[in-house]
Amino acid sequence: MLNKLYDWVDERLDITPIWRDIADHEVPEHVNPAHHFSAFVYCFGGLTFFITVIQILSGMFLTMYYVPDIENAWQSVYYLQNEVAFGEIVRGMHHWGSSLVVVMIFLHTLRVFFTGSYKKPRELNWIVGVLLFGVILGLSFTGYLLPWDMKALFATKVGIEIAASVPVIGGAIKVLLAGDSTILGAQTLTRFFAIHVFFLPAALLGLLGAHFIMIRRQGISGPL
């Protein structure tokens, strides 16, 4: 049945070359923890992606209850945390995932750095990776405000003040993020929600696609 379906699609779109490239690509010995235990350092990138997928899925479920509005945001998170079935687990996974993904992407960056894997011909992939790091930090920063509790509000205040201290364009960045040059309130929450849920994930997925296409194109860097 599945084979027939595959053949039906393949006849029309010729997907076999793409599939065989993914399935048959060689995994060299030096990145395989089954042969060298120390090769576990090559797992950090995959684990970063794994947590990213969990973040996207748990985030989608969170938006089923979350209300991005200063009257109801905190109430909706409180309800989600205390009343909704498994709400505590879903929110917990999203909360801890945000920490874990930062840890994993940091370790992944260090692995690539210390194995010198960013060198020619992989410069572009490195740059995309650093941009991904920035996007993930941006997601952490914008997501921190959304529960609209005390620490969220005051940490964001500090963060926005830091952004505002950029020479020349600082004021414009502040207005862009907070929605107002002085008030941090209703506008800020909706903007952070939009950035956290639409803008940055879109950038994240685009960059991830580029990251993966490049790694498939070039293959993983060789042993030291």
Next chain:
Amino acid sequence: MHRGKGMKFVGDSRVPGLQHRKPNIPKDYSEYPGKTEAFWPNFLLKEWMIGSVFLVGYLLLTVAHPSPLEGQADPTNTGYIPLPDWYFLFLYQLLKYEFASGPFNVVGAIIMPGLAFTALMLAPFLDPGPERRPSKRPLPTGFMLLAIASIIFLTWESVVNHDWEAAEAQGKIVEEVEIDTADPGYEIYSGSACISCHGDNLEGAVGPALTATAFTAEEIAEIAVNGIERDGEQVMPPSWDGSEEDLKVMTEFIDGLSE
């Protein structure tokens, strides 16, 4: 791939006909030299096993430590000491140093992180040589180790200098309790000095809320008379100057609120 004359296509599309296709057959194992492995399914299975172990740890963490939620945001609170998520603590700490704060704020907030991030992004061009071993490129390795050491040091400094107990207390969710203002206990409360620090509805102001205190009536009475001293510092002054009977009525009223 075969092109040009004799080429057949699927209908009017640009997709070549089945006779010109790459067959959907996995590569032979002899095509993987040495201990090289096929990604699908051999290696992916092992990766998934690592992923499963990781997922179990992740879920245990989630179940063991429910994610925190503080009281609803109150922009009018001026005493709140802000704290970012732990992975931004090093930046937060950096901004506390003299060379990176006040008039030099731009140094700590923009220049130093900006330089570090730009250098990271341009690493392939700052370190263009062919040598890949960390020991053979001492400068990049040294700078990265220095950066990691500073991040760890700054995070550590930030953690030990933060008053975690105060942070926990300032963010606590305060449950609203119905206060019976006709209660004789409340009348004594509103006539005493207590109300000036603990609020009209015992919701807390300068002093903490009294609506959910863990103390018994006797302990509350003791505190009201003697105040609280912590680490040689008078956190709450001795405040009670009324009669014993009134004190008893009031403390029992306060104790009753937390039930």
